[in-house]
Amino acid sequence: MEEHLDNTIVNVDELLKSNYRAFLFVVHRSYGTLLLHCTRKAKKGPHYQLPGGHVDETDFFIDGVRSRRSREDVLVAACRKAAARELFEETGIHIADPLARIQPKALRPFHPRDGDDKAANKIDALTCEYKKRLFFSLEITDEDFPKNGEAMPMSGSTVVDVDDTVHVARLKLSHEHSGFVFDNDMDNISKRLKKHSGGACSIAVDLILTNHEQL
16 A cells, blocks of 8 residues: 655555564553553563554544655554554543544654655654664553453552552453553563563663653
């Protein structure tokens, strides 16, 4: 598949072959960052993951129509949609308007190149990417948690907010995950993600820390 955009060709097949993945830092301001506990992968053993996964062909369609924008815009939009889809599949959290709420998470500062190299600047400006993985942030509240009465069983976890008040958060976990935690400590989050996606998610957290940013 190819899409012509103002003298530019966006080759969706090439993007699909590149095996891009999208991951979400889901942040609750009182509880911390959501990490999913995976015990279903024998080679890795039990480990924590960010919500997210592979970008599918259908993610390149917005409202049933392939997006008519630059390669970078098409990729970011598809990854946003993939991140929202994976989040729902893995946790039951449904984000009705992912393009508005899910935002690219910069892993490094953008330093424009000298001269007129617009193509190189567009690639450099994709600061949320690390090794074919695009990272996004999503702030949630208690209202975003799935409600009882739907098909999938609920899984609960005790969480402590910034005022040391104990709450029980509930998610509709997929078969891939056996539990979840919220963590406020970025160093600890990095350590917990060491086995996830070849260590790329852990490195992404470290890059954010290097730039003195928060999740």
